[in-house]
Amino acid sequence: MGQGNRKKLALVIHSGTLDKLYSALTLSSTAVAMDIEAHLYFTFWGLSMLVKGGMEKASLPSTYAHLEDQMKKNLEKMKYPSPYEMLKRLKHSSLLKIYACSPSMRMFDVKEEDLIPEVDEIAGAAAFLEVASEASITLFI
Amino acid sequence: MGQGNRKKLALVIHSGTLDKLYSALTLSSTAVAMDIEAHLYFTFWGLSMLVKGGMEKASLPSTYAHLEDQMKKNLEKMKYPSPYEMLKRLKHSSLLKIYACSPSMRMFDVKEEDLIPEVDEIAGAAAFLEVASEASITLFI
Amino acid sequence: MGQGNRKKLALVIHSGTLDKLYSALTLSSTAVAMDIEAHLYFTFWGLSMLVKGGMEKASLPSTYAHLEDQMKKNLEKMKYPSPYEMLKRLKHSSLLKIYACSPSMRMFDVKEEDLIPEVDEIAGAAAFLEVASEASITLFI
Numbered sequence: 001m002g003q004g005n006r007k008k009l010a011l012v013i014h015s016g017t018l019d020k021l022y023s024a025l026t027l028s029s030t031a032v033a034m035d036i037e038a039h040l041y042f043t044f045w046g047l048s049m050l051v052k053g054g055m056e057k058a059s060l061p062s063t064y065a066h067l068e069d070q071m072k073k074n075l076e077k078m079k080y081p082s083p084y085e086m087l088k089r090l091k092h093s094s095l096l097k098i099y100a101c102s103p104s105m106r107m108f109d110v111k112e113e114d115l116i117p118e119v120d121e122i123a124g125a126a127a128f129l130e131v132a133s134e135a136s137i138t139l140f141i
Numbered sequence: 142m143g144q145g146n147r148k149k150l151a152l153v154i155h156s157g158t159l160d161k162l163y164s165a166l167t168l169s170s171t172a173v174a175m176d177i178e179a180h181l182y183f184t185f186w187g188l189s190m191l192v193k194g195g196m197e198k199a200s201l202p203s204t205y206a207h208l209e210d211q212m213k214k215n216l217e218k219m220k221y222p223s224p225y226e227m228l229k230r231l232k233h234s235s236l237l238k239i240y241a242c243s244p245s246m247r248m249f250d251v252k253e254e255d256l257i258p259e260v261d262e263i264a265g266a267a268a269f270l271e272v273a274s275e276a277s278i279t280l281f282i
Numbered sequence: 283m284g285q286g287n288r289k290k291l292a293l294v295i296h297s298g299t300l301d302k303l304y305s306a307l308t309l310s311s312t313a314v315a316m317d318i319e320a321h322l323y324f325t326f327w328g329l330s331m332l333v334k335g336g337m338e339k340a341s342l343p344s345t346y347a348h349l350e351d352q353m354k355k356n357l358e359k360m361k362y363p364s365p366y367e368m369l370k371r372l373k374h375s376s377l378l379k380i381y382a383c384s385p386s387m388r389m390f391d392v393k394e395e396d397l398i399p400e401v402d403e404i405a406g407a408a409a410f411l412e413v414a415s416e417a418s419i420t421l422f423i
Contacts, residue, residue: 033408
């Protein structure tokens with residue numbers, strides 16, 4: 001981190017469903033493999049993904065619930081890791097940074113000790129905008 | 142506005158739910174406090190937020206409806222302003238610009254006189270892309 | 283394509299509903315008319331839009347289903363083309379590029395022969411990030 005000349009991907013993860021989580025983590029893994037820093041700011045429903053056990057409980061939006069079994073079977077065949085497994089592998093790199101949105105924590109009564117240890121920083125929107133304004137790719141998921 | 146060297150945040154607000162509205166306005170308030178211009182282009186369901194009384198009627202997506210009371214109580218404790226209050230405060234700054242999407246207005250039979258007075262411009266996608274192509278941060282909400 | 287000095291719009295299309303599809307294609311048409319390259323990466327539910335007949339079946343999210351008739355009547359009055367018609371017109375320009383996400387194809391058992399002929403490339407997230415990191419505007423839809 002902190003190398004000013006490395007490209008950056010900055011994601012706001014507002015959603016709390018399994019499909020969006022997979023998109024966010026696949027983009028992040030790919031970025032890191034390309035030597036791009038990945039900054040993930042979890043807010044609103046996304047914050048629940050950072051609560052212990054949250055990623056394991058994530059499911060598809062109700063409209064697509066009937067596709068969940070097929071998707072999970074195929075992901076297994078593809079040897080695709082689970083979201084939390086992906087996150088833990090990504091943390092082996094120093095290119096991933098995870099932010100938990102502080103106002104969302106107060107809004108939904110989430111305490112610091114409720115969060116998974118992979119969180120790097122509890123921060124407000126300014127921390128995200130600071131990084132995002134230097135990023136090549138910014139997405140709201 | 143119009144200072145070419147100031148950083149810009151450009152948001153498409155496509156969604157019409159309270160959570161997305163809070164995310165959009167929190168990012169915008171923070172941006173403005175950091176001397177970053179905020180350009181908000183309201184389209185599709187987001188357009189309904191610019192109709193008089195629209196922000197007051199905004200609610201959470203049905204999946205999360207059971208969390209609305211807890212959220213609102215906590216927001217009150219945090220002295221978080223309502224969305225429309227946030228927007229009006231932001232308008233005191235000259236760094237916020239609100240666009241209403243003209244094709245969306247025709248699509249949903251919204252007339253100019255239906256809109257809140259804080260709207261700066263009724264415009265098509267070209268106006269947004271023009272600004273967004275000069276922005277440091279672009280998000281679709 | 284390939285002109286390094288032309289501005290770029292890079293969209294991840296994760297959603298599979300008609301409203302999001304219209305937003306993506308309207309932004310793309312406008313971009314192309316402004317001589318901006320448009321790169322559209324269809325993933326997850328968005329992938330279904332690239333399956334033959336997929337765009338024709340797209341509908342509004344259930345919350346807004348009651349507005350679909352009004353919307354479609356107004357779009358007709360506005361002589362707004364259907365999404366697939368928009369895509370085909372855009373393909374006349376050389377500024378549009380359509381990517382189908384390969385892991386999503388495996389996840390949902392979609393074969394190459396199931397896709398519409400307008401798809402330019404079947405690719406993983408790296409192809410998108412490569413283009414997006416050079417783009418002026420990046421959005422996740």
